[in-house]
Amino acid sequence: MKLIIAIIQPSKLEEVKEELYKQEVNLVTVSEVMGHGRQKGITEIYRGAKETGNLLRKIRLEIAVNDNFVESTIKAIVKGAKTGETGDGKIFVLDLQECIRIRTEERGSIAIG
């Protein structure tokens, strides 16, 4: 089992979701986050007071998958989120120790899907 965390551009969320559904990955947690990478921040000016390197709005996806879904999930996220510009985001893949479905108390791979 893996936990896939992806940081993407807010405007790309719909496309990424569509691609994930095509791969039958239906379980995803989405949150709004702030951050920046190479893209740097943007400068904001308030009555002449400059604030450089402000954090940018990003979307964070968390998807827990069984091993046989890892590659298709990654491909779906890339397909939906890629523009080729800096700022497209990152995907992190982590080992997932355990997964429990609260309703049934099932554990492991069966609890993921």
Next chain:
Amino acid sequence: MINSGDTAWVLISSALVLLMTPGLAFFYGGMVRKKNILSVLMQCFIIMCVLSLQWVLFGYSLSFAPNQGFWGGFNWFGLKGVGFEAYPDYAATIPHQAFMIFQAMFAIITPALIIGAFAERMKFSAFLLFTLLWATFVYDPLCHWVWGMGGWLRNLGALDFAGGTVVHINAGIAALVTALILGKRVNLEKNVPMPHNMPFVVLGTGLLWFGWFGFNAGSALAANGLAVNAFVVTNTAAAAAGLSWALVEWLHNGKPTIFGVCSGAVAGLVAITPAAGFVSVIPAIIIGLLVSVFSFIAVTVIKPKLGYDDSLDAFGVHCVGGIWGALATGLFASKLVNPAGADGLFFGNPKQLFIQAVAVLVTVGYTFIVTLAIYKLVDLLIGVRVKEEEELMGLDITQHHERAYTVLE
């Protein structure tokens, strides 16, 4: 003779001016960080409570009871003798109490303007004590000098239609003293505090612009042509100044901002305030276009150079705008607009500009010294500034045990 139209207009204007204080609360509240918005709203609203009481008990008497001296004295304590007949020395066609309640709204908003300078770091108890002392020993005497019967600036012939000196220069200078006394907010250089809710700033500006029609056109104290003139030039100056600030920004920073348009509109409203009953529409445009240039320079060039932390630019907008407005009145005033006024420099009377300058200097000097003294006193008694850790946590939670926004439902 009481005139029902005049009375209705002055009562409506009083309500309009009252609404400016909640408007100011949102104008300022949007500019602070989200940990401090309730403290700003609270300061504005408690001023409405405290000053309303101060005014009917003794503030109105100190300001407006006829007297040649330092202030009006206590003859009208508790509105004794201030009834429903007209008091022709102030307003011949409305009940005396209507004039009193209209003036009450000015006494409320003036100390509220100073909040812009001490926002995000003043102790609530100290703020209350300061506000009461300031209203009594700075606002009331100055109000008496400029508008009260027997007031010496009034007798000198200084023109201040709706409160350029009494309200705006006065509060603006107090703001500068505040910024100097309190010092900078913690971590100011590393962590530039940014407005947390710009739509609130816009909402507040809208309420201020709306209420300002009562402030300026209501100051005619009658529903007549003079009120119409004040209404028209008020709207015109605000419009010119809002546009002008945006253009200056566009040239200087590359982008026009809504914050700039709001700042400009307020600066324009400030600048036209003393002039509203004495100038016509073309001078109003000039007053509006130029005030944004002056205020923009004050807040973006002079403030960083001198290094004082006037959190929300109460000095840069109200004092700079107020001084320009008072002097501009000495330039553009015309008896064609208001026969009871005077001609300014451009209408052949250079002396008026001199009188205006005297009124400005007196206001600046008196307010600076007495505000400083009041701060020193309050600091000695209870301390004016919150502890550093309280400032970092925010005033909402440390001063009021409340939070504006919850994370979870």
